[in-house]
Amino acid sequence: MSGPTLSGPTRRSLIVGGLAAAGAVVVSVPSWATPTVGRGRLPYPFTLGVASGDPAPDSVVLWTRLAPEPLAEDGLGGMPSRVVPVHWQLAEDERFRRVVRQGTVTARPEAAHSVHVEPQGLQPGREYFYRFRVGDHVSPTGRTVTAPAPHAQVAALTMAFVSCAQYEHGYFTAYRRLAEDEPDLILHLGDYLYEYAKDTYVAPGxxxxxxxxxxxxxxxxxxQRHAQYKTDADLQTAHATAPFxxxxDDxxxxxxxxxxxxxxPDPNFLARRAAAFQAxxxxxxxxRSSIPRGIDMQIYRRIGWGRLATFHMLDTRQYRADQACGDGWRRDCAERLDPTRSITGAEQEAWLLDGLARSRGTWNIIGQQVFFSQRDRLAGPQGEHSMDAWDGYVASRERILRGWTRVGARNPVVLTGDVHTHWASEIKADFDDPDSATLGVELVTTSITSGGDGSDTTSSGEKIKALNPHIKFFNNQRGYVRARITPxxxxxxxRVLPYVTRPDAPVTTRASFxxxxxxxxxxxV
Structure with missing residues (x-):
């Protein structure tokens, strides 16, 4: 089993009933009485919803941030410049009749009144429900799960992975459709938000x-930008459905x-990076292990799922060499072949290979940001490649491929985002030789919205697919990837949506592998 599963109507109440929408409440315990508009010292503060993440066998992170005025220009969400006590509960049932953990934490102005709770001593492979209270105001209810015990034999896991949600390019319906698929785990591989001012990055149409x-x-x-994204009801629904x-990414x-x-060139870039990491x-x-220290933030880490899978989450931004040959797509770029170049840095590379060697999971799933397989878009011996992807760091990719072959990594699967299109590729020992050994696979998710409505295919995508026989699938619509993993x-x-420039699009499966x-x-299949 992938963990305890509620019956359809009960579990779907988190989605269809709109509990993730701003202002919704679930109340059953008298001390968590129904809030009344105008009561208490603060206006309703849970406009950004709730979330959970990084499940372990005995704990999971519970999150919220208080923001009565989420789009306030000072970024503080309309909160007063004082600490605010936030009460939290974790229960085995969505009516909170069986509360197993509860407490009070302090939301501080220097942390934008965000709250991160890490309840300990939970049961492995278990479904839980959580909520927060400030004064008389009660948050939406979220559902989460803990990971199975390290040696547990897990029958199945349903998970999804996503990337690239440009708020301006469309509606986040894909997040809601993902929630309706009822995953127990959601990986977000980057570009959760975009930095641009209005009308700077404009989608076709x-x-x-x-x-x-x-x-x-x-x-x-x-x-302010994070708050704007978090006010989206579809994104809130996804966060309230399963741990992220x-x-x-960039x-x-x-x-x-x-x-x-x-x-x-920007003399203030490091201050900008530190600000971005803090937010x-x-x-x-x-x-807590990911709390930034100035310009540094630890985000590469592992999540175990019993004996079924190990998720190795990478960071391909903080430690990489600058893009070769001035970035972009480049022909005949010798710099990209430099054996000293790395996209992960030496320490993270060693960490990954050590983890692949030690993993006892049937599946070794590498969650990362940019295209891993070779993707050549020009016929001929030199080709044309993206310098921002692993093609711009060829030696780094080859070291990892040799390493996972040497340690006998079991069933490696690379998950990728970034490129706003769906792809499926076989990872070859020699990408220029279609008959060389297949060492693993790469699954690339399209964007949630970035690029607008899209189309089933494009001439450029089909050309790349034809030039790279290890690439087996391409699609240019918006959506996400759903995966079911068994031993x-x-x-x-x-999964694809026909449009994102209007809300409430249906979702279908374009291809399965x-x-x-x-x-x-x-x-x-």
């Missing part, structure tokens, strides 16, 4: 919503940054 505030540069800017495991700071190098932590369900196979469903245990490769 125009933007349907506007960013509030200027381009994000200061801490106040980033706090998040990593950032747009959480700025486009295509690399370690301490901004996209364009990211404040607005995500991350553990015998991993099935990936590429199965990876069999012990047999690396993609099988269309």
């Amino acid at each position: 125009g933007n349907v919503r506007d960013h509030a505030g200027p381009e994000t540069v200061t801490l106040a800017n980033y706090r 495991v998040v990593v950032f 747009h959480e700071v700025e486009n295509n940054w690399a370690d301490e190098v901004p996209e364009q 990211y932590y404040e607005n995500m369900p991350l553990r 015998e196979e991993l099935r990936a469903d590429f 199965v990876v069999e245990e012990g047999r690396p490769g993609l099988h269309a």
Whole structure:
């Protein structure tokens, strides 16, 4: 089993009943009485919803942030400059008749009145419900799960992974459809938000919503932008449905940054990066181990799921060398082949290979940001490649592939975002030789909204697919990937929406692939 599962109507009440929408409440315990508008010292503060994340066998992170006025320009959400006590509960049932943990934490102005609770001593592989209270105001209810015990034999896990949600380019319906698929785990692989001022990054056909505030540069800017995204009811629904495991890519700071190098010269970039990291932590369900220290933030980490899977979450921004040959797509770029270049840095590379060697999971799932497989878009011996992806760091990719072969990594699967399109690829020992050994697979999710409505295919995508025979699938619509993992196979469903420029689009499965245990490769089903 993937963990205890509520019956359809009960579990779906979190989605269809709108409990994740701002202002919704669940009340059954007298001491958590129904809030009345106008009562208490604060206006309703839970406009950003609730979230959970980073499940372990005995704990999970519970998150909220108080913001009666979420779009306040100072980034403080309309909160007073004082500490506020926040009460929390964790229960085995959604009516909170069986509360197993509860307490009070302090929301502080220096942390934008965000709250991160890490209840300990929970049961492994268990479903829980949680909520918060400030004065008479009660938050929406969230559902979460703990990971199975390390040696548990897990029958199945349903999970999903997403990336690239540009608020202006469309409605976040894909998040709601994802929630309706009832996953027990959601990976967000980056570009949770975008930094641009209104009308700077315009989708084909125009933007349907506007960013509030200027381009994000200061801490106040980033706090305001995170708050605007979190007010979206569809995103709140996804967060209230299952725990997220998040990593950032570039747009959480700025486009295509690399370690301490901004996209364009900027003497204030490190201050901007520090501000972006602080706001990211404040607005995500991350553990204390990820609290930023100035310009540094620990986000590469592992999540175990019993004996079924190990999730290795990477950071391909903080430690990378600057993009080769001036970034972009480049032909005949010798710099990208430099053996000293790395996209992960030496320490993270060693951490990954050590984790692959030690993993006891049937599946080793590497959650990361940018295209891993070779993606050549020009015929000929030199080709043309993206310098921001692993193609710009060829030696780094080869070291990892040699390493996972050397340690005998079991069933490696790379999950990727960033490119706003669906792809499925086999990872080859030699990408230029289609007959070389297949070492694993890469599954790439399209965007939630970035790029607007999209289309089933494009001529450029089909050309890349034809030039790269290890690439088995391409699609240019918006959506996400749903995966069901068992000890015998991993099935990936590429979910697509016909449009995002209008709300409430339906979702369908455009293609499905199965990876069999012990047999690396993609099988269309």
